[in-house]
Amino acid sequence: xKELDFETDFQNKIDSExxxxxxxxxxxxxxxxxxxxxxxxxxxxxxxxxxxxxxITRAPSLKRKAILLAKVQDEAGHGLYLYSAAETLGISRDxxxxxxxxxxxKYSSIFNYPATSWADMGAVGWLVDGAAIMNQVALCRAxxxxxxxxxxxxxxxxxxxxxxxxxxxxxxxxxxxxxxxxAQDALNRWWWPSLMMFGPNDENSPNSAQSMKWRIKRFSxxxxxxxxxxATVEQAEILGIKIPDDNLKWNETKKGYDxxxxxxxxxxxxxxxxxxCNKQRLKARVDAWDKGAWVREAALAYAEKKAVAIKEKAxx
Amino acid sequence: xNNTEWPLWEVFIRSRQGLNHKHVGxxxxxxxxxxxxxxxxxxxxxxxxxxxxxxxxxxxxxxxxAQGDSLFEPAANKIYRHPTFYQLPDAIxxx
Ligand SMILES: [Fe+2]
Ligand SMILES: [Fe+2]
Numbered sequence: 001x002k003e004l005d006f007e008t009d010f011q012n013k014i015d016s017e018x019x020x021x022x023x024x025x026x027x028x029x030x031x032x033x034x035x036x037x038x039x040x041x042x043x044x045x046x047x048x049x050x051x052x053x054x055x056i057t058r059a060p061s062l063k064r065k066a067i068l069l070a071k072v073q074d075e076a077g078h079g080l081y082l083y084s085a086a087e088t089l090g091i092s093r094d095x096x097x098x099x100x101x102x103x104x105x106k107y108s109s110i111f112n113y114p115a116t117s118w119a120d121m122g123a124v125g126w127l128v129d130g131a132a133i134m135n136q137v138a139l140c141r142a143x144x145x146x147x148x149x150x151x152x153x154x155x156x157x158x159x160x161x162x163x164x165x166x167x168x169x170x171x172x173x174x175x176x177x178x179x180x181x182x183a184q185d186a187l188n189r190w191w192w193p194s195l196m197m198f199g200p201n202d203e204n205s206p207n208s209a210q211s212m213k214w215r216i217k218r219f220s221x222x223x224x225x226x227x228x229x230x231a232t233v234e235q236a237e238i239l240g241i242k243i244p245d246d247n248l249k250w251n252e253t254k255k256g257y258d259x260x261x262x263x264x265x266x267x268x269x270x271x272x273x274x275x276x277c278n279k280q281r282l283k284a285r286v287d288a289w290d291k292g293a294w295v296r297e298a299a300l301a302y303a304e305k306k307a308v309a310i311k312e313k314a315x316x
Numbered sequence: 317x318n319n320t321e322w323p324l325w326e327v328f329i330r331s332r333q334g335l336n337h338k339h340v341g342x343x344x345x346x347x348x349x350x351x352x353x354x355x356x357x358x359x360x361x362x363x364x365x366x367x368x369x370x371x372x373x374x375x376x377x378x379x380x381x382a383q384g385d386s387l388f389e390p391a392a393n394k395i396y397r398h399p400t401f402y403q404l405p406d407a408i409x410x411x
Contacts, residue, residue, distance in 0.1 A: 021381065023378065073357075077358050080358050081341055081358075087324065092321060093344060299322070302346065
């Protein structure tokens with residue numbers, strides 16, 4: 001087959017919802033785009049452990065501590081599912097880690113915001129995991145098999161994340177005026193960054209059309225953002241706290257909420273590395289990697305020694 | 317970055333007694349014991365399994381998808397392997 005035939009054959013498979021598997025022929029640009037998207041997603045799961053990990057030792061009760069620990073452990077798992085999905089495309093784990101550490105690879109900007117109070121654990125689970133779910137549910141049907149399968153596993157685990165966050169918010173909102181104020185303050189700080197998680201407006205998202213054609217993106221940024229806003233307004237009302245947007249109101253014609261324009265200058269600043277915690281987050285990852293080097297080396301040396309011993313025993 | 321990447325392992329999980337082990341994904345581990353432990357932590361956090369197999373990925377031999385047509389073609393024209401190929405008299409209700 002000629003390159004052109006391969007390409008047609010490939011697109012036909014995608015159009016008829018046949019999954020692409022690691023050894024199947026695929027255009028180089030599809031492979032590259034997927035490596036970028038999946039590794040960026042994996043990095044987000046791993047860096048995403050930092051703001052919450054910070055609160056594990058300070059959780060207000062043993063129950064909350066156990067739940068938060070399980071949640072953060074899940075995020076590590078999500079990172080690992082995704083890294084191994086990306087590896088099926090021919091990039092090594094070390095290469096991905098190195099790209100994160102050098103700043104070449106990005107991760108979700110949301111994790112460059114600080115988690116300054118216990119209420120943030122509520123807001124992060126409710127809003128950040130909630131926004132992630134909107135994205136991830138759509139990706140369960142992505143055209144690349146290993147990616148789609150990883151997303152299915154992730155989605156099964158995510159709804160616990162969102163509920164435990166909402167549960168923290170409910171408890172605070174049913175508490176003292178001061179506790180309710182903590183919840184309101186967390187919502188105020190996390191609302192806009194959560195909406196930014198869906199990425200630029202559709203007219204400023206030049207690669208979307210190709211990704212939609214390849215079915216590694218199923219809905220536009222603005223559509224997913226709208227879905228998220230529509231789902232979240234009622235949840236905030238039930239908590240009795242106010243979403244920090246005076247222009248938020250129901251639009252009967254579009255059967256959805258209108259809301260203010262996002263501050264894209266802030267978004268661009270954070271993406272460019274100038275958010276409140278960019279340096280701190282990256283440093284935490286690099287330090288963990290560097291300080292763990294001796295463990296990785298020792299484990300490998302031990303494994304090699306054991307393998308030699310087994311071989312010698314077999315010969316004798 | 318020094319070159320000390322741990323080997324890659326493929327993980328297979330038996331979800332309940334009586335079912336096959338099924339491929340669930342892969343992970344890195346220095347040796348087989350660590351691979352089993354990591355597989356437990358990564359793939360069975362919610363009791364998804366009662367048994368784990370791990371195989372170092374380099375030992376997996378796979379068929380070539382480009383050869384798929386010719387590899388599986390011999391089975392395509394042997395419809396007589398299926399019970400529906402055979403016509404039974406109406407009088408026979410079960411066979
Ligand atoms: Fe996650
Ligand atoms: Fe999550």
